[in-house]
Amino acid sequence: MFNQDITPYQNLSILILVSFAFQSILMPLLLSEIDGPVGWMTIIIAAVVLYFSLKPINKLLLKYKEDSFLSISNKIFPRLISRAIGIYYIIMFLIANSILMKDFAEQIKLMMLFRTPLGSIIIVILLTASYATKKGIKTIANISSITVLIAFIPYIFIMIFSTYYADYSNVFPIYPADVEGVLKSVPGAILGFFGFTILLFSNSKVTVQENNRSINKKFILFSTILYVACYLMIIVKFGIKESVHLVWPFISVMKYVNIPGFFFESTEIVGLCFQIIVTFSCICIIAYFTNIAMQETFKTREDGFFIYMQIPILYFMAAVLPGMYMMFPYIQWPIIILSGLNLLIPLIAALVDAKFKKVKNN
Amino acid sequence: MGIYQNLTNINVDIDLKKNETILKEVFKDANDIIFRNMKVGQHKKLNILIFYVDGMTTKDSISEYAIQTLMESINLESLKKDSGKELQNEILNSNIAITELGTVQTLQECVDKALSGETILFIETCSKAVWLSSRGWQIRGIQEPAAETLIRGARDGFIETMKVNITLIRRRIRDPKLKVKYMQVGRRSKTDITLLYIEDIVNKTVLDEVEKRINNIDIEAVLESSYIEELIEDDTYSPFPQIENTERPDAAASALLEGRVVIAVDNTPTVLMAPATFISFMQSSEDYYERWMLSCLIRMIRYIALPIVMLLPALYVAVVQFHPNMLPTQLALYVAASRANVPFPPYFEALLMELVMELVREASIRITTPVGSTIGLVSGLVIGSASVEAGLITPIAVIIVALTGLASFAIPSYNFSTSLRMIRFGFIVIASFFGLFGISIGLCILIIHLCTLKSFGVPYLTPMTHFVERRSDLKDTVIRPKIYNLVRKPAYLQVEKEKGK
Incomplete structure (x- = not known):
């Protein structure tokens, strides 16, 4: 009666949450690369690219309903390639999660716990996340739904109240747009839609698979709205010149929000508490899908124990990697490669599958 | 023998x-x-x-x-x-x-x-x-349950005789579809247990599961319904109750009409209702007896009381110890001045006062009713003011603890309120280590636990965990809709007949 899989809208919550966390991290990249306040154009271009890429991918995922993307690639690619794809996703998820964790831990250290070692914060997050990951997809989906309810309502209020004392002229000039900058930052914006990669794995866990097509489209739509809204909020609040120097623009906005009757001096700490829940959920989601990627690549029956392998790896990577804001000048090419692979691998798989089917039919 | x-x-x-x-x-x-x-x-x-x-x-x-x-x-x-x-x-x-x-x-x-x-x-x-048939012994008269008093509503309550309790429910639901199934548990006590359900509404899977779990009980004696509760609940390690209990026949009748199963145990005035969710513990029978607008307000107050019960002392510790910069300047200065002569750190102060509060509460329960309440009041006042005068604690800590204690009474379910009180100590400890970050991590752990918890297969946090699919259930959560809008049974129960409340 009460099945163990996730519902389509829980899947949507997962995808939106993951994307929101990555968009918050990658926002400085978007702000710094474009000479002018037209980053929203980049976001829309990225969304359009992803929207049209979804069509063949949806078709592929619906064809192999019970399989995640790695199981599908096992079926359509030679063994070596499918293994390579599996290893790519494992490494990519681990890097993404460690960057997220590092960035998040640094925010906490800077704003909340000045004297606590960074390693202690990272290990607390990791151990808590591993507890959730071990519980499985159903728990993670429930956490995502609750997080959306708990955190997004205050975020909406923050967005509404940030419109006070904002300089709306900061969104201009739209024309002439920095076309080169806009196009250059599209890979970063695409990477911001991290849910696009997650859906390759999460769609197979959904109870009513027929709804996945519309849910995936809704994910692109809602994430774009959220991304553009956050971007514009930062721009109208700080202006482009000031924004490019912000380390964590989304958190910084909270510092300057004027909520009538709110008596706490540091609004950003209250906002950060909600951000902790969002980012934490995101870490759990990525850790869980890393487990799935590991299980399918190494062909094991269980996936839960992989989290014990992840803990030292993630801790080490998070401790060693510099903060995202320090890496921006050096990660232009890695971002282009990562977002390119994230987009192209499933597209190629969809094309190969379609071609293979045609050959078979002939 | x-x-x-x-x-x-x-x-x-x-x-x-x-x-x-x-x-x-x-x-x-x-x-x-x-x-x-x-x-x-x-x-x-x-x-x-x-x-x-x-x-x-x-x-x-x-x-x-x-x-x-x-x-x-x-x-x-x-x-x-x-x-x-x-x-x-x-x-x-x-x-x-x-x-x-x-x-x-x-x-x-x-x-x-x-x-x-x-x-x-x-x-x-x-x-x-x-x-x-000659069963007959002295029975207690039907009285209003002391732990579940209402301003408006029926004044009768369950007693220790199971058959009387069944009659009290039958009087409210005169439907032949109301089924009463007798069972017996306890090798020595041979305690009579009754399963009550409405045949065409109840979820058969839940009913079968309840029956199966009761039949699997192997125990010497059942002296109270809590024995059954503990033996059939999904997760005994959870601090949260997974089966609701009541002494009120109207509450039991309402649960039956929702499609839930009621378990009455002989020799105890408390009946059990399964499955139970987080939301059901925040609801009271009176919500449906008062006018809907007032009930909405009361419910909202309850949901405000919930984080106060769990988090307020922990927030005090976190803010005073780690983030005094959050407070408005005047308040921060006042807190600093009042803490100047206090020898204990904030976490010790909070834990001490919470412990005193629990002692007063326990003492007032154990002592006979009229004296108990007086002792509770006097000891609370005397200990609070004496501690402040002696410079052991700050006046703010007294206010925080008093507010927390008061808020705990706003939670309608005693079991649930006790669980929240218990968790509060954990939050104080974690806040003393990591401040607000600790509280956020504590909340994450709590959410993980609640997301895993189930009551007879029903997710504990439903309908929040499925807020789109089961949005109709959200109507009767933080607010209480009008009676004529309550036409649907809770979707999470997946009852046999959807309409007709």
């Missing part, structure tokens, strides 16, 4: 002496067991043996209606020479003015019936005994 370890294999003998000897051996040193040999029938020639437990039977009904009829009305002598079967039938079909009666084959059945308050009649030459 001495030499007669297993009476199940021993049938009722046609020789009364033999039956009496065995039963006397079984009930050796039990002075409340009564055996009475009599000669009955119109000519007083038929020997019978009456066997019952003193104090559990209504002697009047047996002597007035059963024995008198046997002595005067029935011509048993004429049947004496015939088979025992006809003798029994004669008694069963006689004019004995007792509503329930029947026959039993083995001595074990006789013992069980007698211990339930029935009277057993052994008849010479009969290989079966006759039992006569």
Whole structure:
């Protein structure tokens, strides 16, 4: 009666949450690369690219309903390639999660716990996340739904109240747009839609698979709205010149929000508490899908124990990697490669599958 | 039972002496067991043996209606020479003015019936005994439950007699679809348990699961419904209750109408309702008796009380110890000044005051009601003001703890409120290590735990975990909709019939 899989809208919550966390991290990249306040154009271009890429991918995922993307690639690619794809996703998820964790831990250290070692914060997050990951997809989906309810309502209020004392002229000039900058930052914006990669794995866990097509489209739509809204909020609040120097623009906005009757001096700490829940959920989601990627690549029956392998790896990577804001000048090419692979691998798989089917039919 | 370890294999003998000897051996040193040999029938020639437990039977009904009829009305002598079967039938079909009666084959059945308050009649030459319904003992009058008082609503409450409790529910739901299924649990106590449900509404999977779990119970005795609750709940390690309980018949009736299963246990005034969710613990019967707008307000206050109960002392510790910059300047200065002479760190101050609060609460529960409340009030005032004057704690800590205590009373379910109070200590400890970050991580752990928890297969946090799919259930959560909008049964129960509340 009460099945163990996730519902389509829980899947949507997962995808939106993951994307929101990555968009918050990658926002400085978007702000710094474009000479002018037209980053929203980049976001829309990225969304359009992803929207049209979804069509063949949806078709592929619906064809192999019970399989995640790695199981599908096992079926359509030679063994070596499918293994390579599996290893790519494992490494990519681990890097993404460690960057997220590092960035998040640094925010906490800077704003909340000045004297606590960074390693202690990272290990607390990791151990808590591993507890959730071990519980499985159903728990993670429930956490995502609750997080959306708990955190997004205050975020909406923050967005509404940030419109006070904002300089709306900061969104201009739209024309002439920095076309080169806009196009250059599209890979970063695409990477911001991290849910696009997650859906390759999460769609197979959904109870009513027929709804996945519309849910995936809704994910692109809602994430774009959220991304553009956050971007514009930062721009109208700080202006482009000031924004490019912000380390964590989304958190910084909270510092300057004027909520009538709110008596706490540091609004950003209250906002950060909600951000902790969002980012934490995101870490759990990525850790869980890393487990799935590991299980399918190494062909094991269980996936839960992989989290014990992840803990030292993630801790080490998070401790060693510099903060995202320090890496921006050096990660232009890695971002282009990562977002390119994230987009192209499933597209190629969809094309190969379609071609293979045609050959078979002939 | 001495030499007669297993009476199940021993049938009722046609020789009364033999039956009496065995039963006397079984009930050796039990002075409340009564055996009475009599000669009955119109000519007083038929020997019978009456066997019952003193104090559990209504002697009047047996002597007035059963024995008198046997002595005067029935011509048993004429049947004496015939088979025992006809003798029994004669008694069963006689004019004995007792509503329930029947026959039993083995001595074990006789013992069980007698211990339930029935009277057993052994008849010479009969290989079966006759039992006569004679249950009767002193029962407490129906009163308003002390722990669930309402401003508006019925004043009756469940008592320790299960059958009375079932009647109280039947009076509210006069529907033949209301089913009452008897069960028995406890190797020694043989406690009667009743499952109540409405046949065409209840979720059959939940019902089967409840039944299966009760049948699987292997325990010596069930003295309270909490035994059953603990033995059938999904996760015994969780601090949160997964089965709701009530002493109010209207609350039980409402649960039945929602499609839930009610478990009534004999000798306890508390009935259990399954499945239960986080939301159901935040609802009270009175919400539906008051006007909807007022009920909405009250519910919202309850949801504000929830984080206060859990987090306020922890937030005090976190803000004072780690993030004083969050406070408005004047307040921060006042806190700093008031803490200047306090020798303890904020976390110790909070833990100390919480401990005092729990001690006062426990003391006032244990002491008789009028004195208890006075002691609670006086000790709270005296200890609070004396501690502040002695410079042991700050006045703000007293306010925080008092507010937390007050908020805990706003949670309608005592069980649930106790769980929140327990968790509060964990939050204080974690806040003392990591401040607001610790509280956020604590909340994450709590959310993970609650997301994993289920009550008979129903996710504990439903409908929040499925807020799009089960958005119709969200209507009756933080607010209370109008009665005529409550036409749908809760979707999370996936009841048989959707409409018709």
